[in-house]
Amino acid sequence: MPRWFNTAGPCQSAKHYMLPPAARLPRMQRLIEQEGYFIIHAPRQIGKTTAMLALAHELTNSGKYTAIMVSAEVGAAFPKDIDKAEKAILSAWQQAARIRLPANLQPPSWPAAPAGSQINRALQEWTITSPRPLVVFIDEIDALQDEVLIGVLRQLRDGYPNRPQGFPQSLALVGLRDVRDYKVASGGSDRLHTASPFNIKVESLTLRNFTREEVGELYAQHTHDTDQIFSDTAVDRAFYLTQGQPWLVNALARQIVEVIAPDPTINITVEHFDQAKENLIRRQDTHLDSLAERLRDSRIRQIVEPILSGQALGDIPLDDRRFALDLGLLRRDPAGGLTIANPIYREVIPRVLASGPQDSLPIIQPSWLQSDGTLDIDKLLDAFLQFWRQHGEPLLRSAPYHEIAPHLVLMAFLHRVVNGGGTLDREYAIGTDRMDLCLRYGSVILAMELKVWRDGRPDPLNAGLEQLDRYLAGLGLDQGWLVIFDKRDQIPSIAERTMTASAQTPKGKKITVIRG
CATH class of the missing domain: 1.10.8 (Helicase, Ruva Protein; domain 3)
Incomplete structure (x- = not known):
């Protein structure tokens, strides 16, 4: 049977190209031997379910454990009803066990128990009747919320002292977030912030990317x-x-x-x-689409917006920064600072944010093209100036991130240009106070640096020219654009303040300065 590259659901070695999942979680075997209860958290579609299914299969086949991965996701349909949530979860666990375990290792019929204790009693009964120590990986645990989530965590904590004879020898909660970020509605917060009521965990593990x-x-x-x-x-x-x-x-x-x-x-x-x-x-496949959804979260916005504009992060709580890292949206650069996790995400994020202004664009005729279809940079400049003077003000209001609204509107315009057969690359990073754009259309390459003039700050012209010098040198170009967006208070309208001028970088490169 031919194999293929899988992008939907857990991998199966007979059907898909895949790597040994346990290699990315080398400490798990020891935690299980030490009767540990622990957390495994990682972004979506990084291989958590594949790894847990494979590890459970491996542990069971060793003859030493009864190991299984089950899911709590069905309980999410009953966020306020612990009884219905427990029954749905336990029914799903029975079905999973019938499929994934041999008959002699499957659980008995779940014992009757009052609401709020059914998970505890079921795991207790299964442990006692199992001929081997029981190991359970509970996937999608963070799909549960509020009273149901807290109720399940308390039942697991309550059973923990009875392991391994009367409760699973080892148990892992598997999800998108670490336990501190599980969603709850209590104490004026929407997250636990601590491991309680799962303070029995010995470690939080994350599944790393491929090398x-x-x-x-x-x-x-x-x-x-x-x-x-x-x-x-x-x-x-x-x-x-x-x-x-x-x-x-x-x-x-x-x-x-x-x-x-x-x-x-x-x-x-x-x-x-x-x-x-x-x-x-x-x-915009499902994975990238779900990434875009995260950008609406206020905790993510307060981090991504300054990164895109090149500003310092400021006083952002550690939990929020850690949350963005746990989601896989950001990573810590070895050279220091937070950065977008990979170049593809770095492309997707500004494109998604610019989609609102892009969908709001009026019909624009491609006046920037010459008769042979090549890009004319002078005509492109004229087209942008006309567009910006006429439509800049209303389009700024359609941008979701206020601080970088001018950047997003410019990118929306440039996307309309490159849709005819070019590409638009971006570079940005914390603390650089700029965003660089490189438009490629056939043999034409146009480099742009975007700066913002804010209240209480000097005119960014000189700093922009120095930075553009380095950017142009890296691209092997002798000319480019410096776009300065004026966001100071008490300034004329866009139509009045938009103008161009010629300038030179310290190394003599020719620059068109656009102020808007």
Whole structure:
């Protein structure tokens, strides 16, 4: 049976290219031997369910444990009714056990118990009747909320002292968040903030991304099956674009081998991965769409907005920063500071945020194209100035992030330009006080630096020219645009203040300065 790159649901070794999941959680075996209760949290579609299913299967096949992964997700349908939630959860556990365990290891019929104690009694009975120590991984635990979530956690804590004879020897809560971020409605907060009422955990583990070597190993499985070769530079590009995020690693390869280069005699190159990246971003697959949904969360917005504008984060609570890291949206750069987790997310985030202004754009004729279809930079400048003077004010109100609204409107306009056959790349980082854009259209490359003039700050012209010098040097260009958005109070309207001027960088590069 031919295998394929999986992008939907848990991987199965007979059907999908996959890596040994337990290799990314090396400490779990010891925690289980030590009768530990612990947390496994990681972003969606990074392989948690695949890893837990595989590990449970491995533990059970060893003959030493009765190990199973079950889910609490069905209980989310009853956020205020602990009795119905427990019954739904336990019914799902019975079904999972029938499918995943041999008959002699399956649980007995669940004993009758009052609401609020049914999970505890069921696990107790199963432990006592099991011929082996019981190990349980509870997936989607953070789908539960409020009284139901707290009730389940308290039952697990209550049974913990009775392990391993009267309660599972080891138990893991598996979800998107660490236990401190589970959603509750109590004490004026929407999160637990501490491990209580699951203060029995010995550790919180997260499932790491693939390494570069593991990406190569995964792609080599396809080469083994089909003889289609991924060049070393292509694997390097895949790792750079994804930083090893498993869904992205699989999604790029799937797009290439099934859509872009389905002929196995075609060797996979860097260009194939760049095309696959653009395809994924345009399609906004479910994974990227759910990422976009996170941007509406106020805790995420307060971090992403200054990153996009190059500002310092300020006094953002540690829990909120940790939450963004747990979601997989950000990572800590080895050189210091928080940064967007990978280049694909770095492209997706501003595109998503610019989609509101983009959908609000009026019909714009491509006056920036010459008769042969090539891009004319002077005509592009004229078109943007006309567009900005006429439509800038209302479009700024359609941007979801107020601090970078001008950036988003400009990007929306430029997306309309590149939709005709170009690309728009972005660079931004905490503390740089700028965003860089690189528009590529055929043989034409236009570099832009975006700055904001805020109250109490000096004119950013000189700083922008110095920074643009370095950006242009990196691209091998001699000219570019410096766009300065004026966000000071008590200034004329956009139509009145929008103007252009010529300038030079300290190294003599020719710059068009656009003030708006």
